[in-house]
Amino acid sequence: MAMTSSSQVPRLLALVPYLQAHPDADLEATASVFDVTPRQLVADLKVLWFCGLPGGAPGDLIEVDMDALESGTIRLTNAEFLARPHRFTPEEAMSLVVALAALEEMADAELGPAVRSARAKLEGAVGGGTDKVAIAVSAGQESIRGQLADAIAAGVAVRLTYHGASRGVATTPVVDPARLGTRDGYGYLTAWAHERAGWRTYRLDRIVAVDPLEQATTDHGPAPALASGWLDDRPDAVEVTLDLRPGGRWITEYHPLVATEELPDGLLRVRMRVADPGWFRRLLLRLGPAVARVDPPQAAASAIEAAREALGGDR
Amino acid sequence: MNLTICLLMARRFVEREQIRELVEGYHGLSDQAFERTFERDKDDLRAMGVPVETGSNSPLFPDEVGYRIRRRDFELPEIDFTPAELAALGVASTVWDDARLGGQATAALAKLRASGLDPDADRVATFAPTVGAREPAFETLWQATLAGQPVAFTYRGLARVVEPWRLVNRKGAWYLIGLDRTRGEGRSYKVSRIEDAPRLAKGEVTPPDPAVVEEHVRSLTARRDTIATIAVRDGAAPDLVRFARPVGPDPEPNPDADPAAPPPPGFTAWRLRVASDPTDAAGDIAWYGADVVVLDPPELAAAVRAHLEAVAAWR
Numbered sequence: 001m002a003m004t005s006s007s008q009v010p011r012l013l014a015l016v017p018y019l020q021a022h023p024d025a026d027l028e029a030t031a032s033v034f035d036v037t038p039r040q041l042v043a044d045l046k047v048l049w050f051c052g053l054p055g056g057a058p059g060d061l062i063e064v065d066m067d068a069l070e071s072g073t074i075r076l077t078n079a080e081f082l083a084r085p086h087r088f089t090p091e092e093a094m095s096l097v098v099a100l101a102a103l104e105e106m107a108d109a110e111l112g113p114a115v116r117s118a119r120a121k122l123e124g125a126v127g128g129g130t131d132k133v134a135i136a137v138s139a140g141q142e143s144i145r146g147q148l149a150d151a152i153a154a155g156v157a158v159r160l161t162y163h164g165a166s167r168g169v170a171t172t173p174v175v176d177p178a179r180l181g182t183r184d185g186y187g188y189l190t191a192w193a194h195e196r197a198g199w200r201t202y203r204l205d206r207i208v209a210v211d212p213l214e215q216a217t218t219d220h221g222p223a224p225a226l227a228s229g230w231l232d233d234r235p236d237a238v239e240v241t242l243d244l245r246p247g248g249r250w251i252t253e254y255h256p257l258v259a260t261e262e263l264p265d266g267l268l269r270v271r272m273r274v275a276d277p278g279w280f281r282r283l284l285l286r287l288g289p290a291v292a293r294v295d296p297p298q299a300a301a302s303a304i305e306a307a308r309e310a311l312g313g314d315r
Numbered sequence: 316m317n318l319t320i321c322l323l324m325a326r327r328f329v330e331r332e333q334i335r336e337l338v339e340g341y342h343g344l345s346d347q348a349f350e351r352t353f354e355r356d357k358d359d360l361r362a363m364g365v366p367v368e369t370g371s372n373s374p375l376f377p378d379e380v381g382y383r384i385r386r387r388d389f390e391l392p393e394i395d396f397t398p399a400e401l402a403a404l405g406v407a408s409t410v411w412d413d414a415r416l417g418g419q420a421t422a423a424l425a426k427l428r429a430s431g432l433d434p435d436a437d438r439v440a441t442f443a444p445t446v447g448a449r450e451p452a453f454e455t456l457w458q459a460t461l462a463g464q465p466v467a468f469t470y471r472g473l474a475r476v477v478e479p480w481r482l483v484n485r486k487g488a489w490y491l492i493g494l495d496r497t498r499g500e501g502r503s504y505k506v507s508r509i510e511d512a513p514r515l516a517k518g519e520v521t522p523p524d525p526a527v528v529e530e531h532v533r534s535l536t537a538r539r540d541t542i543a544t545i546a547v548r549d550g551a552a553p554d555l556v557r558f559a560r561p562v563g564p565d566p567e568p569n570p571d572a573d574p575a576a577p578p579p580p581g582f583t584a585w586r587l588r589v590a591s592d593p594t595d596a597a598g599d600i601a602w603y604g605a606d607v608v609v610l611d612p613p614e615l616a617a618a619v620r621a622h623l624e625a626v627a628a629w630r
Contacts, residue, residue: 009316009319009359009360009363010363010422011422011425012316013316013319014422014425014426014429015429016429017429017430018425018428018429021428021429021430021431022428033424033425033428034421034422034425035418035421035425047316048316050317050339051316051317051320081320081323082320082323084390084391084429084430085390085391085425085426085429085430086363086364086365086389086390086391086426087364087388087389087390087391087392088391088423088426089363089364089419090364090461090462091419091457091458091461092419092420092422092423092426093423094457094461095411095416095417095419095420095423096404096407096408096420096423096424098446099407099408099410099411099420099446100403100404100407102410102444102446102484103403103406103407103410103442103443103444105444106442106443106444107403107439107442108442111399111403111439111442113399114397114399114400114402114403115400115403115407117397117400118396118400118401118403118404118407121394121395121396121400122394122404125392125394129461129463131481132460132461132479132480132481132482133457133460133461133481133482133483133484134481134482134483134484134532135446135483135484136483136484136485136486137444138486139444145442149441149442152441153441163553163554163557169550169551169553170550170553179441180441180442180443181443181444181445182444182445182446183445183487184447184486184487184488185484185485185486185487185488186486186487187444206554208553208557226445247594253488253505253507281604282602282603282604283602284626285601285602285603285604285623285626286598286599286601286602287598288597288598288601288622288623288625288626289621289622289625289626290598291626291629294629300629303626303629304626304627304629306604306605306626307601307604307623307624307626307627308627309604309605310601310604310605310608310623311620311623311624311627312605
């Protein structure tokens with residue numbers, strides 16, 4: 001006992017039943033199940049060798065076949081007294097319950113029912129308290145996700161009908177769909193856009209139709225991971241500084257910013273990278289009176305023009 | 316480890332001196348060292364959630380304290396997961412983008428595998444969402460919420476003690492809803508805005524009224540109680556029109572009412588729910604510039620006009 005660390009004991013208590021349920025388990029595969037290095041797993045097995053029934057007589061201890069271990073196979077015997085793992089801790093159970101709740105919002109009609117019933121069984125096994133954490137993901141319609149997953153599995157290109165935020169009009173890009181994922185509470189499709197000959201991400205709740213084409217996808221290499229903040233390090237992005245009145249402070253919650261600085265008179269100075277001028281024009285239109293200053297001033301020109309146009313058309 | 320096995324195997328309570336003889340790791344320790352090591356090991360096991368019970372085998376000598384672990388309290392109960400549910404659990408164990416929570420999910424899945432249930436995750440991996448917990452304060456709040464323990468932190472410059480009710484993820488951001496003991500009222504806190512490292516505090520969490528918690532959860536999303544009639548340039552603002560109903564001819568026109576202003580040529584009229592506060596709604600509509608014109612209510616039309624005039628007045 002003195003030889004084991006506090007994180008090792010829970011692992012050993014699961015490892016013993018695991019190795020009995022998986023005779024002749026592979027060392028590497030087992031290490032990855034427990035998210036440890038093979039070296040750590042061998043150290044675990046050496047600790048187990050000293051574990052067993054009270055008394056410590058040789059026949060009472062767990063046996064590990066060290067010859068088999070040399071060739072990467074784990075053979076463990078004499079451990080029938082520990083045949084089942086320990087219960088989930090509340091935190092372990094909740095980590096799965098919350099993950100299932102997020103997965104449920106991304107799933108299609110085929111996967112959805114299994115996610116829901118798995119969650120119900122897990123909640124039933126832990127008893128109450130599983131409403132203490134809740135999660136929501138905006139991932140559009142189940143049927144859209146299903147069609148995209150089918151196209152990814154079949155390896156065919158699709159035509160999307162996409163209502164992007166920056167253009168103001170629907171577009172119909174032809175893409176090779178690669179992966180579904182989430183970032184910051186929204187579901188996204190990562191796909192190779194034919195027209196732009198590059199990887200693009202599409203918010204799932206803005207995709208209104210998916211039409212599979214009779215055209216196989218081609219290999220564009222691995223799809224890039226969804227970055228945690230968009231506009232990050234875009235080479236064509238420019239930096240813009242806004243001085244905001246209190247009514248515009250909300251943007252610090254929604255947009256990745258380079259820096260913020262409190263100014264006198266309750267103003268907040270934010271520096272942000274802008275890659276899409278159309279999006280920035282709309283952001284300024286939305287902020288409206290909450291903006292006290294834009295630097296460089298020409299960054300606001302397009303928003304001013306759009307506001308004048310809107311006021312003229314309104315008369 | 317050996318202490319666990321020893322107590323798990325025992326049908327009766329095992330007394331302290333017996334444990335000292337039976338468990339190999341305690342041999343050769345001085346009285347003082349044994350006491351210290353045994354107490355520490357026992358606390359470690361309880362912290363892991365291993366139910367170490369204290370009691371006496373004899374009703375005549377209740378002072379003879381012994382220890383045991385009941386097998387049925389220790390072992391993971393049989394849960395009858397279908398292969399589809401196991402696949403969902405397999406994917407769920409990969410969704411946390413956070414070392415601690417990801418580790419807990421991995422440990423939970425390893426326990427399922429140890430009980431002989433092996434998920435085949437590949438089939439549904441396409442749908443895997445990502446759940447982040449980048450907020451530095453998250454881990455302590457997660458522990459406090461699940462353990463039902465108050466937590467102390469600074470928020471908006473004030474030191475507070477909060478009884479956590481629920482952790483909620485909205486648009487990728489975590490919020491804590493709980494009772495602010497200092498103020499004696501329920502509140503929600505954006506976890507990223509907590510200004511110091513939260514500490515677990517003494518005391519218990521009084522179970523909240525579920526209706527109060529739900530009210531706080533609802534208040535995290537802005538209210539949209541106002542019905543507006545808007546004219547949208549044909550083909551523009553698809554992301555707005557998706558949530559709107561087209562305005563058809565009134566089946567029973569009221570001859571006394573003012574006829575509603577008709578949409579300008581090339582525009583179509585829609586009905587839409589917007590934020591109840593006209594200032595908030597004005598920003599949302601100004602985003603679309605000249606593509607959207609408010610027809611009704613007049614307060615909203617005026618608010619949008621004032622908003623755009625502020626932008627048009629920029630130099």
